[in-house]
Amino acid sequence: MMFLILRSCLPAVVAFGLAFCSVAVSEDSSSKKDASPNFIVIFCDDMGYADIGPFGAEGYQTPHLDQMAAEGMKFTDFYVGRSFCSPSRAALMTGCIPTRVGVGGNFGPHSKNGLNPEEETIADILKTKGYATACFGKWHLGHQPAFLPPNQGFDEYFGLPYSNDMWPFHPGVRHLPLEERLKKWPNLPLYNGLEVVNEAVQPEDQVQLTTQLTERAVDFIQRNHANPFFLYLPNPQPHVPLFVSDKYEGKTPRGLYGDVISEIDWQVGRIIETLQELNIDENTLIVFTSDNGPWLSYGDHAGSAKPLREGKGSNFEGGFRVSCLMRWPGVIPAGVVCKEVAGTIDLLPTIANFAEATLPERKIDGHDISKLIRGSENAQSPHEVFYHYDGKNRLVALRKGKWKLMFPQKYGTPIPGKGGLPGGGSKPHQLELSLFDLESDIGETTNLAEQHPDVVEELQMHAEEMRKDLGDGEESGPGRRPLGQL
Template sequence: MHLKKILAIALVLASHSIGWSQSKLPNFIIILADDLGYGDLGSFGHPTIRTPNLDKLAIEGTRFTQFYVAANVCSPSRAGLLTGRLPVRNGMYGKNVVFRTNSANGLPLDEVTIAEALKTRGYHTGIIGKWHLGHLPQYIPTKQGFDYWFGTPYSNDMGKVFTTDTTREDIKRLTASIKNPPLPLFKNDQVIEEEPDQTLLTKRYTSEAVNFIKENKDKPFFLYYPSNFPHTPLYASSDFKGKSKRGLYGDVVEELDWSVGKIISTLKELKLDKNTFVIFLSDNGPWLIQKDHGGSAGLLFEGKGSTYEGGMRVPAIAWWPGKVKANAISTELATSLDLFPTILQWAGVQAPTDRPYDGVNISGLLTGESKNVRNIIYYYESNNLYAIRKGSWKAHFTTHPSYSPVAPEKHETPLLYNLDNDPSEKYDVSKLHPDIVEDLKKEYEKQIATVVPAPPLFDAVVGK
């Protein structure tokens, strides 16, 4: 184990509070969808995708309407969730945008993940699904705090086939040019299959997740379930294919909803529900260039790869019967960065004190005991700060449409939107509120001066 990581974990061990007895430590489950849009669930307004299990989860728990992620694409978003730190702090950026099949780096070994912190309290930790934080042996999940892993090291389009839609000429050309190795399926540190049948992937993940819960029902556990879907290529099992009015994308989301339902029913059957915190969210907004194979941001503007709301505001549902407020809709600001300090607080673990954190403890927000836990959201594009939200107001200092060949546009006077009144970012009101613009400029300058980007890690490749 990396020396800096050993020292950081030692700090956690030395400073954890008593809080819970070992037998009553709560369990934690994070379910992360891939490229699911803000508007893709029934409880978030989709008219034809049926998500009864997630809708029920929202009724039994809290649905967040203003929940953000740390980045607008996969790898940096996942790094932020697991470490509670903005990706720019640990080099989770680069020209490549995410880790690739030939990447030489991974999540830095001196970073402390939720899994590593929880292991200091005796938690059994597992990841079922997509990692995407380094595929080389020294960076895989079992070297980053997870006792068990079943899944893929990166996205499901990083194998031999880019998408299931081979009728489009642009997809045909792209698929023909792919030089990736076969997509591997890992069990712990071993590749057990290449190019697994993705129509069965959600069912296999669900079975693995249920088994993990059953095997650890008598000890505290942390399960991280980052699904490969609904990232393209889209695959649904025969039980779901062709069943959704929304087409194949809807089939895939509805099967993911079924998977969540199986996990929740397992918790209830084992009488673990009242001692388990579950949160469901997406890693970023919908991949709009995939057309009908991508999702929808609903009333939000833009999607994955942008710093508009559709790129970084995601559907999020929190659940813990008797603990998390039930039948609640929260309009407060919260982020995936906040999961690290919140989970550690509930587990009675203090985060290492040798580094700055960007997440805040939202336990009071989840239980309904407090409001306004955080007031600022930072929107980074790679290592560049593009926008800031403070309260209701969002200022765009630089804008760039997702996956657009045009250069980013810098704004001498930032574009200003009141997101409570205008969540679709249609009406720039900067001329009406110069005082707010000036305040957000100061926040921008403060953030730039305070957070110095670490060297980028996405661009180094094996053999070079």
């Protein structure tokens, strides 16, 4: 497949080597449409950077995603809010660094809190403009009724309240009697709205889930095609345990993981086909991405972050940087690669701009990237600096242009498992203050801190400014807001 890679027209010293240039697409191309645009966000779970064709997938084909990239834009430097499920979803929904909205780690079946309903989600913003809104898939921002999608701006919800491995079949408790397993991991429920329609999801139920979510998505589009809509499709797959329907089981040389991605690719194709059948394809922005990098502990049941370092849970690029495709015929130029820094926190302000909706009153961290999406002349990332906080609310890394500074921290390299079971822990390491040139060293192999003390000093000054807002670790800053509490 061929892509047009856009090179910056500015000197490298100004653009820090992050390139983007002009294409022959009018900035007001979408204004020719009378209707408000539709938005679809497909958010996979634990899908690695290299797990789809446009990013180098091996052992299986993704023809619909390949076509989506050929007809749209591939973002190579696209970041999530954190390399874990719940914080990453909080960032997407609110346009905020997860620490700002109080989401440190993952919510589970025993959690009593969730994303604060006082925060404005993408769905909340679009409801003010008359949009129909739906969430089909894994929510994972609190399973108590006050925190579920119907109370966070969504008209419709069907799916799981948290990860699909948070159930009595979890590898960590499989050896125990069922009574003991249920104390740690209660039965996994399936919701329709605020009603539990299956109190104990079984393996045979998960086999059909991707198909069910796709059917729900298609039905929602068909019912709402005459009016603007927002469809959020957070796939529970390819998070372990892996499940795939009969139509894709055993179809790829890569094994079960390849089968699962192939079914997700089918889902994308089915959605685009529906948009085309309803003649709303040219009025719909589709975003396809993942919540974090691959869960490398699961070996052959995990994806790949190549050529990035590490994966899920890590503060290296393999944890935070994800593959991303965007498609909007007539608005997004076809077959283009964007190397500018952007992320899920930018979706809320960008969607708000396209929908002519008002931004939240509370401070957000995302920026409008509509110029990047349109391929506007000399468009550059609106982020001077992109910040990464970890699950303990510590500022662990920041990126400016091609430079990434990582503060001293402990980390572990997972020992991969096999056959759906995790490996035996991880190899511990200690990282010193490190500066990486991501333009020439995407794998973060060479620490250049000693060679560029001026860059280190500049980035540390940016870090201090952010700490004045959000704090660092247990030291909270004035910009942090509370979780939702029962």
